[in-house]
Amino acid sequence: MNHFIQRVVDVQYGVQTLQTCIIADKHTHVIMPAASAFLFSMTKDKGARINSVKSYAATLVSFLNTLAQDPEIGGYGYGSVTDKQMRAYLELVLIVHKEVTLNTVEQNITRLNQFYEYCWKAGLIEDRPEFSYQLSDQKMREMKIKGGIKKSLDPFNLSEQYIPYSEFNELLAYKPRVGDYENARDDIVLKLGYFVGMRAAEVVSEDNFTLPRINAAISEADKKGDKGYLLFVIGKGSNGGKPRQVYIPQLLRQQIVRFMHGARKKTPGNLLICKSDGTQLHERHASDTFSDAVKCLIKAGGEFSKSWKANKARCYHSLRHCYATNFAQYLKENNLPRLLLSERMGHADEETTLIYIHFNAVLHGDIETQNKILPLVHKKHLLES
Incomplete structure (x- = not known):
């Protein structure tokens, strides 16, 4: 069962009304502050369009729900994730369970890296994360072979x-x-x-x-x-x-x-x-x-x-x-x-x-x-x- 969900909201910022996303608890409706602040910063500081913000929000929702519910990953706080747990998320959840492509894994890595970088610079976490974001050699080989086969036969899906x-x-x-x-x-x-x-x-x-x-x-x-x-x-x-x-x-x-x-x-x-x-x-x-x-x-x-x-x-x-x-x-x-x-x-x-x-x-x-x-x-x- 999903714990966090994303919502599109209008935020009044000075004389502007900005459309952005928030992430909140599905049942209590309590806003997840770090993720929501990160998404708002994309809208306000980077001028990201709402569809781009929604895509980032979906990445964070998937990650946060996994932290809260998947026993193989463990832990509830995004600030306490270890490099081993991050690798488990990339390999077990994204690749094995969701069967995403290598490009999608790399996209998740980029977005999660941006999220944690924002949290550290904003003072939301004490230590700067040092995730390697590395997949095992075996998993990389499997993904490249799978991607290579698909690319040669149907690259446009x-x-x-x-x-x-x-x-x-x-x-x-x-x-x-x-x-x-x-x-x-x-x-x-x-x-x-x-x-x-x-x-x-x-x-x-x-x-x-x-x-x-x-x-x-x-x-x-x-x-x-x-x-x-x-x-x-x-x-x-x-x-x-x-x-x-x-x-x-x-x-x-x-x-x-x-x-x-x-x-x-x-x-x-x-x-x-x-x-x-x-x-x-x-x-x-x-x-x-x-x-x-x-x-x-x-x-x-x-x-x-x-x-x-x-x-x-x-x-x-x-x-x-x-x-x-x-x-x-x-x-x-x-x-x-x-x-x-x-x-x-x-x-x-x-x-x-x-x-x-x-x-x-x-x-x-x-x-x-x-x-x-x-x-x-x-x-x-x-x-x-």
Whole structure:
């Protein structure tokens, strides 16, 4: 049974209202001062966003609950943890019990180190901790072998992130915002990930989906008799981002046009995806829309709620992975070069495309393609390592 839980709270700090996290006893509601002060310092001093603070809070909750309840670790006070107990937590709890990856273990080490450093500097503990944070040689070997196998076969964890169309279609019915404008806008937001391969920040960027550029792209497509249309977007990368050309399929084109001339008609400005007053949305809007929709679906007990519960790695970026995987199948069915997938995704390294080609082959039981691609995937990771 969990002893500590995390909560999101608003804290008045001078004239500002800061959203942060606290950690408290689940039953008595007594606040855990050291952990809560550390999380508040992240918000106030480092300007950390709430999702980052929540992630740190989850790490601390796991650690503190283990101290309070796990007999193999022992002890109740975070200030009395020994190096041996810390190693036991990393190996027995995180690796053996929770089966996390080596990257997650390293993330926990970094966060716990920051927490203890804060506690010492703030005078919450007398002695500066000297944890080695070392895993046993055997455990390190096991983790590297496990990670190496996973990396060479499925480095993006596509097996957990892939969303079949039926499950994605159900998700569309659980968008969290119910106003006509917001509902129509967020339906497009989700589809731009699944059917176009857009990243969350790219969807709301001022550089991409502007009405003049969309209208110009549609006019150009009409001249060529294309039922969809091509659009240049600016993705992530240095020097202002890397441009790539994406394709808006026919059904999504029609939906965007209906939105422009319908629900969005009275909205000022030139952004397709924006607030009702025409101003730019936060770069996490797409990600928050996705995660909130998943929560609504699970709470309502949707048809595929078990699948959504089981695949916790799914996020908005998973939609981009789905697009790449599905497009890989389209290329195969139409005997088109895989370079087209690299271009649509904006891969800096064309070989990254092999991961999606291989996963799609696994998904469809295409042994012939697997046998062709797998040696290339292994070779790529061997050279990188």
